[in-house]
Amino acid sequence: MDAIKVLILMGSASDKPVMAKAEAVLEEFGVAYKTLVRSAHRTPEATVQAVRDAEAAGCQVFICAAGMAAHLAGVVCSKTVRPVIGVPIASGPLNGEDALLSTVMMPPGLPVATVGINGAKNAGLLAVQMLAQHDDTLTEKLLADRKAQAEAILAE
Ligand SMILES: Nc1c(C(=O)O)ncn1[C@@H]1O[C@H](COP(=O)(O)O)[C@@H](O)[C@H]1O
Numbered sequence: 487m488d489a490i491k492v493l494i495l496m497g498s499a500s501d502k503p504v505m506a507k508a509e510a511v512l513e514e515f516g517v518a519y520k521t522l523v524r525s526a527h528r529t530p531e532a533t534v535q536a537v538r539d540a541e542a543a544g545c546q547v548f549i550c551a552a553g554m555a556a557h558l559a560g561v562v563c564s565k566t567v568r569p570v571i572g573v574p575i576a577s578g579p580l581n582g583e584d585a586l587l588s589t590v591m592m593p594p595g596l597p598v599a600t601v602g603i604n605g606a607k608n609a610g611l612l613a614v615q616m617l618a619q620h621d622d623t624l625t626e627k628l629l630a631d632r633k634a635q636a637e638a639i640l641a642e
Pocket residue numbers: 496497498499500501524525526527528551552553554555556557558559575577
C-alpha cells in the first residue's frame with residue numbers, strides 16, 4: 487500500500503455513492519487516502535489485514551462506513567488505537583437507524599467517533615481536523631473553509 491494518512495473502509499460497494507463525499511473532502515484538502523470495500527461480516531480476515539497494511543503505510547485515521555448491522559467500525563476499532571470515525575449508512579428497511587445505533591453504541595473502552603446517518607462529508611472533515619492537530623497547513627485550510635461557509639450564508 488502507498489503512503490496514506492486516511493483509510494476509508496466500507497462494508498459494501500453499495501455504500502460507494504455516499505462515501506464519495508468523504509473522498510471529495512480528502513481530495514479538496516490534499517490528504518492522501520485509500521478506499522477499500524471490506525466487511526467485518528463477509529471478509530473478516532481481509533478487514534483485519536487492511537488495518538495492518540494501512541498502519542504500515544502510515545495511516546493516522548480510519549473512516550468506516552456500513553449500513554444495517556454495522557459492525558465494521560467497531561471491529562476496526564478493536565484492531566487499532568488510531569482514531570476510528572464511523573459513518574452509519576442508510577440502507578435496508580430501517581434506513582440507517584440500525585446502523586447509527588450499532589456504530590455509536592460501542593462498549594466503554596472502544597470509542598468510535600460516529601457522525602450522522604450518511605454523514606460522509608463530516609467524516610472527511612473530522613479526519614482532516616484530527617490530522618490538522620500536527621499540520622499547520624491543514625489548519626489554515628480548515629479556517630478558510632469555515633470562513634467561506636459563513637460568507638456564503640451571509641451573502642444569501
Ligand atoms: N454492516 C455491514 C458490514 C459490516 O458491518 O461488516 N458489512 C456489510 N455491511 C452492510 O450491509 C449493507 C448491505 O450490503 P449489500 O448492499 O452488499 O447487500 C451495506 O450497507 C453494508 O455496509
